[in-house]
Every structure is written in structure tokens, then in C-alpha cells.
Amino acid sequence: MRLDKFLADCGVGSRTEIKTFLKKKRVLVNGALETSPKRQIDEKKDTITFDGQVLSHETFVYYLLNKPRGVVSATEDREHKTVLDLLDDMARVKEVFPVGRLDKDTHGLLLLTNNGALAHAMLSPKKHVDKTYRAKVSGLMTVEDQKRFGQGIALKDFTCQPAKLEILSLDEEQESSLVEITIAEGKFHQVKRMVAACGKEVVDLQRLTMGPLTLPEDLDRGDYRRLTEEELASLEIFDVAL
Known part of the structure; x- marks a missing residue:
């Protein structure tokens, strides 16, 4: 591997800066x-030092972000702040991108990586990766709604795969519900549209899980961190090089 590529992979800077x-x-x-x-180097055997710090090579990086509302799941946007604006310089050097998307007004778990x-x-x-959302709903969700979710709700343009609706609490006075919804697909505005098909409206939506990853309780909204070794190991089920 060329030395400048190694240094760029380690987040030292751009090729010009290097x-x-x-x-x-x-x-x-x-x-x-x-x-x-x-200069050709062996990234596994040679010791590369920058400003006195020994560098360790990594091809792929993984960030777990608690996406806030008002930020778009994109790498660039002329009008709105993007999830990349919340990350460090290393992430931008590594050219990470969001895995899937969350709507601008949806918050919660979002994985960003450069591992295509x-x-x-x-x-x-084909993988049927489950994603779980917690939703505050205007209207009272019912057992009948749960059955409809389980059967697969037919929308105008497609029929949803069977999904799970768990009713956490009901506030009859405020006519509102707190629910968790698990789906194995992710069409545009799908959760909101499924709830709307039941005659109710999602007023707040948070993603809690995606596959084996779970939103950490101690990760504040707008904050991010690298995946832990345990979280990274859990992604081995997808049978790709990490």
C-alpha cells in the first residue's frame, strides 16, 4: 500500500495535505x-508514526448516531444540516454515509459507515432486517389495529409485510397512544402511513433498533460513538468483511 493512502485511511488528512x-x-x-x-509500506508489519503517534490502519469505520430531529439522512444538502455535520473529521475523510435513512423529523438510531x-x-x-420504532400517536390504537399490522396493511401503492404493533400505553383522556412498531422493510414514510391507515397520526417517531443494533440509553440525542467490539461482532451475521 502507498504511504499516502495509508495516512489518508488513518484520517491524517487529504492526499494534498499529506x-x-x-x-x-x-x-x-x-x-x-x-x-x-x-513509498510502499506493509500496513500489517511496518510502524508508521505521525507527529510522534503510532498509527493503526483501518479500512472501515462504524458510527452509531442518535439522530436528532431536523437533520437529514444524507451526505450533503444545500438547505438542511446533514448527519455528517454531526460527525468528526475522520468520518468525512473516510467518506462514511448513512445506512438507510430516517425522515427529517424522525430521531433515533442511525448507523453510518464506509462499508458498502x-x-x-x-x-x-431479502435479508428482512427488523427495525423497531417507538411512536407517540394521536388516537387510541386498538387490538384490531394490531391484527391489521400482523396481517400486512395494504396501502395505495404496496402492501406492507406483516409487522408487529405493541401497545405500551393508552391515554383515553388525551386520546393518545404510545406504541412500538417492528417492521422488516423500510419504504418511504412507512410507519407513519401504516398508522394513518388505521385512522391515527404519528406525532413523534424514534427508531430504537436496526438488526442487532440497539440505541444506547446513555447516548444523548445528537451524539455519536464508534461501535463497540460486541456490536461489531453482532454484524457478522451479515456475512461480509468488516
């Missing part, structure tokens, strides 16, 4: 100064 760093003698290879970006194979596997309709 050339400058090399000229300024800020990089060591096995203890010796190196100024050529074309994993993203494809998690979003593939």
Missing part, C-alpha cells in the same frame, strides 16, 4: 523519516 506533512518531515516509517507519498457491502446487506429486502 504531501505537505511529508515535506515537513512529520512522518516516520519504522523510525526513519520518509518524505515520499509513493454491509450497507447493502442490511438494506437488502
